[in-house]
Structure formats: C-alpha cells, structure tokens
Amino acid sequence: MKLHRVMAIVMRHLYLYSRSYDRLTDSIYWPVMDIVVWGITSQWLMKSQNAIPNLALMILTGLVFWQIVWRANYEISVNLLEEFWNQNLVNLFATPLRVSEWIAAVMALGFIKMLFTASVGIIAVWLMYALNIFTVGWMIIPFFALLLMSGWFMGFLGAAVIIYYGQRVQTLAWTMGFLFAPFSAVYYPLESLPGWVQNIAQWLPTTYVFEGMRAILFRGEMPVDMLVKSLALNVMYLILSLAFFVFMFRKSREKGLARLE
Amino acid sequence: MVEYFEQSQLQSNEVVLSVQNLTKVFKGKKPFTAVDDISFELRRGEILGLLGPNGAGKTTTIQMLLSTLASTHGRITYFGKDFSEDRSEILQQVAFASAYINFPWRLKVKENLDVYGRLYGLDSNTRKHRMEKFLRLFDAWELREKEVSALSAGQKTRVMLAKAFLTHPQILLLDEPTASLDPDIADEVIQFILKQREEFNLSILFTSHNMAEVAEVCDRVMFLREGKILAIDTPDQLAKSVSVARVQLLVGDGLKRTIEYAQQHSLPYKLESRSIEIEVDELRIAAFLSGLAQKGVEYSQISINKPTLEDYFLQFSRGDFLKKTGNLVSSYSLDGGGR
Numbered sequence: 172m173k174l175h176r177v178m179a180i181v182m183r184h185l186y187l188y189s190r191s192y193d194r195l196t197d198s199i200y201w202p203v204m205d206i207v208v209w210g211i212t213s214q215w216l217m218k219s220q221n222a223i224p225n226l227a228l229m230i231l232t233g234l235v236f237w238q239i240v241w242r243a244n245y246e247i248s249v250n251l252l253e254e255f256w257n258q259n260l261v262n263l264f265a266t267p268l269r270v271s272e273w274i275a276a277v278m279a280l281g282f283i284k285m286l287f288t289a290s291v292g293i294i295a296v297w298l299m300y301a302l303n304i305f306t307v308g309w310m311i312i313p314f315f316a317l318l319l320m321s322g323w324f325m326g327f328l329g330a331a332v333i334i335y336y337g338q339r340v341q342t343l344a345w346t347m348g349f350l351f352a353p354f355s356a357v358y359y360p361l362e363s364l365p366g367w368v369q370n371i372a373q374w375l376p377t378t379y380v381f382e383g384m385r386a387i388l389f390r391g392e393m394p395v396d397m398l399v400k401s402l403a404l405n406v407m408y409l410i411l412s413l414a415f416f417v418f419m420f421r422k423s424r425e426k427g428l429a430r431l432e
Numbered sequence: 433m434v435e436y437f438e439q440s441q442l443q444s445n446e447v448v449l450s451v452q453n454l455t456k457v458f459k460g461k462k463p464f465t466a467v468d469d470i471s472f473e474l475r476r477g478e479i480l481g482l483l484g485p486n487g488a489g490k491t492t493t494i495q496m497l498l499s500t501l502a503s504t505h506g507r508i509t510y511f512g513k514d515f516s517e518d519r520s521e522i523l524q525q526v527a528f529a530s531a532y533i534n535f536p537w538r539l540k541v542k543e544n545l546d547v548y549g550r551l552y553g554l555d556s557n558t559r560k561h562r563m564e565k566f567l568r569l570f571d572a573w574e575l576r577e578k579e580v581s582a583l584s585a586g587q588k589t590r591v592m593l594a595k596a597f598l599t600h601p602q603i604l605l606l607d608e609p610t611a612s613l614d615p616d617i618a619d620e621v622i623q624f625i626l627k628q629r630e631e632f633n634l635s636i637l638f639t640s641h642n643m644a645e646v647a648e649v650c651d652r653v654m655f656l657r658e659g660k661i662l663a664i665d666t667p668d669q670l671a672k673s674v675s676v677a678r679v680q681l682l683v684g685d686g687l688k689r690t691i692e693y694a695q696q697h698s699l700p701y702k703l704e705s706r707s708i709e710i711e712v713d714e715l716r717i718a719a720f721l722s723g724l725a726q727k728g729v730e731y732s733q734i735s736i737n738k739p740t741l742e743d744y745f746l747q748f749s750r751g752d753f754l755k756k757t758g759n760l761v762s763s764y765s766l767d768g769g770g771r
Contacts, residue, residue: 173520173553175550175551175553176550176551176553178550179547179548179550179551180547182543182546182547182550183536183539183547186539186540186543186546186547187536187538187539190538190579191538253536257534257535257536257537257538258533258534259533259534259535259536260500261495261498261500261533262528262533262534262535263551264498264499264500265498265499265500265523265528266523266548266551266552267519267520267521267523267524267551267552268520268551269519269520421502424499424500424501424502425459425501425502426458426501427492427495427500427501428495428500428501429491429495429500429501432534
C-alpha cells in the first residue's frame with residue numbers, strides 16, 4: 172500500500188468538498204435540523220412527564236452518536252457513487268491505484284467527515300440546549316472509534332452491492348445505515364424492545380455503544396464489558412464487510428468497470 | 433524533458449507488451465465472446481493501430497490491458513512482467529487517454545491533474561512543473577482554473593492528453609485521442625505524439641475512426657472483427673491487399689450507358705452530377721475502360737484512385753473480406769498475431 176495513492180484519493184474528495192455545497196450542507200444542515208427537532212421534542216417530554224432524568228441529554232447524545240455511524244457509512248457509499256456519477260471509475264482503476272488503497276482513503280475520509288459532523292452536532296447541542304455531550308467524559312473517544320467502525324462496516328456492505336449492481340441500487344447509500352438504526356437502541360433502552368428485536372440487537376456492535384452511553388448517563392458506570400463486546404463485533408463485521416467488498420469488486424471487474432459509468 | 437523516458441532508451445526491438453491467447457467471454461443466459469483468443473505484441477517505439485467495426489472488441493481489449501476488465505483466459509505481459517501479478521508496478525509506466533472517459537466534473541483542471549500526479553507518486557514540484565509544461569503543450573494552460581464541467585469536448589480531450597503525458601509513461605493506450613478536436617488541434621496532437629515516439633521511443637496502442645490519421649501515425653495496424661484478429665500489417669500493405677480501385681470519370685456523353693455498364697457488371701458506383709466514381713478491380717481497369725469505349729462513352733476527365741486503408745476497412749467491415757480473400761487473411765497475420 173502506497174500512502175501517496177491513498178492521499179491522492181483523499182485529496183480528490185477534499186477538493187470536491189471545498190466547492191460542493193450539497194456535500195457540505197449534508198454535513199451541517201441535516202445534523203442541526205435533527206438536533207433542533209429532537210431537542211425540542213425531548214425538552215417537551217421532560218416538562219410533561221418529568222420522569223426520566225437526563226432525557227434530553229440521552230436523546231441528543233444518541234442523535235450525535237448516530238450521526239457518526241451515519242456519516243462514516245454514507246461517506247463510503249457516496250464517495251464510490253461520486254466516481255460513477257463523474258465517469259471516473261475507469262480513470263482511477265486504470266492507474267496504479269489498488270482497491271486496498273481506495274478502501275483506506277474512503278475510511279480516512281469517513282473519519283474526517285465524522286470529526287466535522289460530530290463537532291457540528293456537539294456545538295449545536297451545547298449552543299441550543301446548554302447540554303454538554305462530553306458529560307460522558309474521556310469515554311467518548313472509544314465510543315466514537317466504535318461508532319466509526321460500525322459506520323465503516325455498514326458503508327462497505329452497501330458499497331459492495333453498489334460496486335456490482337451500479338447506480339440502480341444507489342439508494343443503498345442513504346438507506347443502509349437506517350436498516351440498522353431500529354435494532355441499535357439509539358434512543359431507547361434495549362429492554363424496551365420486543366424480544367425478537369432484542370435477539371437481533373445483541374448481534375449489533377452499535378447496541379452496546381448506545382447501551383453503554385445510557386449506563387454512563389444514568390448510573391455513572393463505565394461499561395467496559397459492553398465496549399469489549401462492541402469492539403469484537405465491529406472487528407468481525409468490518410473484516411467480513413471488507414472481504415465482501417473486495418469479492419464484489421473482483422466480480423464487478425469480470426463484467427467490466429466501464430459498464431458502471 | 434531530459435529525465436523523460438530515460439529508462440526507455442533501450443534497444444528498439446524490445447517487446448514491451450505481449451498479449452497471448454487473450455479471451456473475454458461475458459457470461460449470461462447467452463454467453464458472448466467479445467475477444468476471442470487474440471495474441472499480439474507491441475514493441476518499444478512502435479505505434480500499433482487497433483481498428484475494427486463497432487463491436488469488434490477494441491474497447492474490450494483495451495479495458496483488459498488496463499485491468500478494468502478481467503480476462504476470461506490468456507496472459508498479458510508488460511516489460512516481461514505478468515500483468516496479473518505486478519499490476520500496480522506496471523501501470524506506473526502505462527497511461528491511458530480516451531475521448532470518451534470523463535474527469536470529475538466539479539474539480540478544476542489543475543486539481544484533476546494534481547490528483548493524477550499524486551496517484552503516480554510525483555512530488556509537488558514535479559507535478560506543478562509538468563502540469564504547466566503539458567497544459568501549455570496542448571494549448572490548455574488557460575483552462576487550469578476552470579472546472580471540468582465548463583470545458584467543451586475538445587478542451588476536455590486536450591486536458592486528457594495532458595494527463596496522459598503528465599506521468600511520462602513508456603506505453604500509451606490512446607482510445608480515439610483526436611475525436612472531438614478541431615482538425616488543426618488534432619493535427620498538432622498527432623505531430624506531438626509522433627515527436628514523443630521519435631524522441632523517447634514511446635510505445636503506443638492507438639484506436640481511431642480516422643483512417644487517414646491511422647495510416648499516418650501507425651507503424652502497424654491490427655484489424656479486429658467479432659473479437660478475432662483478422663490481420664496485422666503495415667497500413668500500406670493492408671491497403672495494397674485491397675484489389676479494388678476507384679475510377680472517377682467526368683462523363684461528357686453516355687452517363688446512362690456508363691451506369692448500365694456498371695450495373696451489368698455489378699460494379700458499385702457513386703453518382704454526383706455528371707461525375708461518376710466506380711469501384712473496379714485493379715486488374716480489370718483496362719478492360720473496363722475499353723468496355724466503356726465500345727459503348728461510345730466519352731469522358732473529359734479520368735482519375736484512378738489507388739486503394740487506401742479506408743477502402744480496406746470498408747471492405748473488411750462490410751463482411752465481404754473473408755469471401756473475397758479466403759485464406760489470404762492468414763498471410764497478413766504477422767508476429768503470431770493472427771489466427
């Protein structure tokens with residue numbers, strides 16, 4: 172793997188971000204709008220029920236955390252789709268660029284965008300509702316890392332299907348993440364879910380991050396066991412999704428990358 | 433320029449690209465063989481034309497030579513190295529340009545070239561230096577701050593060519609590089625390509641629909657049809673293999689009789705006012721003119737045009753080549769290229 176080729180792909184997208192208003196606004200507009208809507212909703216719930224302490228912080232932290240998963244996932248699929256839309260896939264893979272280098276580049280881009288979106292979200296929550304997501308403390312760092320890994324595996328899962336079937340399944344870029352959201356217990360405790368959903372949820376690394384977040388907020392406990400479970404599942408899914416993506420890329424190359432443009 | 437292709441100053445007969453039994457079968461309910469067991473070689477400093485009608489397998493072949501399409505069977509070797517094993521290392525020396533491939537359209541021209549320079553490991557100074565050199569060379573320096581979306585087709589092609597030369601390749605795969613260019617710019621591009629070949633022993637695989645251009649540029653031409661190589665030879669030799677000449681007459685008296693004569697002898701003709709162009713076998717021109725004289729046809733001007741590469745292409749593409757030449761085809765296949 173050559174770093175200069177990874178950097179080339181990173182720069183290709185950073186140049187785009189600098190003047191692509193749609194790519195910039197989706198990093199700011201949607202997270203802020205979500206925070207406004209959910210912040211108001213949770214404040215109203217707190218006033219009317221006054222039963223669940225830290226409800227607003229719990230919902231808004233869940234929201235910002237979910238944005239990390241969503242952003243990392245979305246960046247991988249959309250960066251692939253950008254090459255389709257620009258008829259640039261053949262251009263890229265007719266150079267010395269390796270698939271592994273492209274993968275490393277989009278993971279790095281996911282990380283950069285995650286930092287940006289998370290910062291926007293954290294600042295928006297603090298400015299609008301005077302709530303500090305860093306209440307979670309230093310544990311926020313492993314949380315972010317685990318959520319980033321989850322976003323990556325979801326992204327490569329979607330990208331693997333897109334690289335083979337092309338633009339006709341491009342909607343996966345926007346929908347893949349949401350497939351996991353109901354099972355991840357983002358805004359509600361795992362025990363509040365139906366039994367069959369809990370069975371699925373326990374196999375998702377995101378569930379343990381959101382449960383862990385609530386454990387800190389409500390009980391002040393550091394849920395090391397949950398983080399370990401999340402890490403183990405993330406590593407497993409990331410390896411599997413990468414292998415799936417590389418397999419589908421090769422299958423797609425058998426049909427020709429030019430057909431995707 | 434000095435460092436450009438230092439490695440390429442080797443012996444000129446060296447094979448830089450060898451293709452052996454390359455086959456591509458697209459699977460499906462009805463499997464389709466797009467490229468059928470082709471073999472050929474490209475030597476250092478050689479320009480090899482790749483011609484054939486639509487669907488002949490030209491693009492499929494180029495895609496396999498770039499690894500953007502996996503082959504079903506066969507072996508591709510660049511500089512003696514197996515392409516399937518040393519893909520990245522090999523592509524460092526190979527560049528591709530096509531009039532039909534796009535750049536990221538929201539990036540500026542200079543940003544696009546910067547990305548490509550980075551992909552090939554060029555440092556910042558080299559990228560800037562070469563970007564200016566080649567953009568100026570292809571008359572595109574003023575376009576550097578423009579987004580690709582704002583460029584015309586011809587401007588895009590010029591930038592694409594600058595990109596291809598930016599990395600100082602040893603082998604260039606050019607897919608219709610002059611399509612959509614104005615004739616004067618197209619001619620400049622061709623002259624530039626010839627100069628690079630001359631100066632740096634650059635090897636080029638070249639496709640074009642402009643037969644005059646192919647005849648001017650290519651040392652050898654490979655004709656593909658239905659995925660098979662039907663002939664590889666010099667443009668002159670291929671043109672000579674066409675036995676039909678075009679006899680153009682400005683008929684003063686007897687135009688109707690001339691047409692009747694052509695029809696009776698099944699000779700294809702084109703009519704424009706009193707000028708008629710008739711395709712006649714070179715060996716039968718004397719008998720043809722004698723026949724017209726016997727019919728009392730009078731003409732004030734006559735010109736006999738020798739067959740060109742385009743005639744070869746047309747004859748070959750129409751499908752009557754095999755019927756007319758039969759086993760002659762194999763005699764044109766050189767260097768193990770034909771079947």
